Amino acid sequence: MPTYEYACSNCGERFEKMMTISERQRQGAPRCPKCKSKKVEQVPAAFQAVTAKKT
Ligand SMILES: [Zn+2]
Numbered sequence: 001m002p003t004y005e006y007a008c009s010n011c012g013e014r015f016e017k018m019m020t021i022s023e024r025q026r027q028g029a030p031r032c033p034k035c036k037s038k039k040v041e042q043v044p045a046a047f048q049a050v051t052a053k054k055t
Pocket of ligand 1: 008009010011012013032033034035036037
């Protein structure tokens with residue numbers, strides 16, 4: 001299952017969401033877990049590869 005990384009443009013929170021491709025197409029972008037804003041942007045895969053690390 002692919003992991004998608006999102007950045008909230010409201011509070012700057014970065015979070016990852018694991019979901020299938022069909023789930024993502026059905027649900028669209030998730031809400032920010034911190035401020036509940038829907039103004040989240042998906043972090044591009046290339047950028048994600050650079051910053052990906054175990055938390
Ligand atoms: Zn937020």
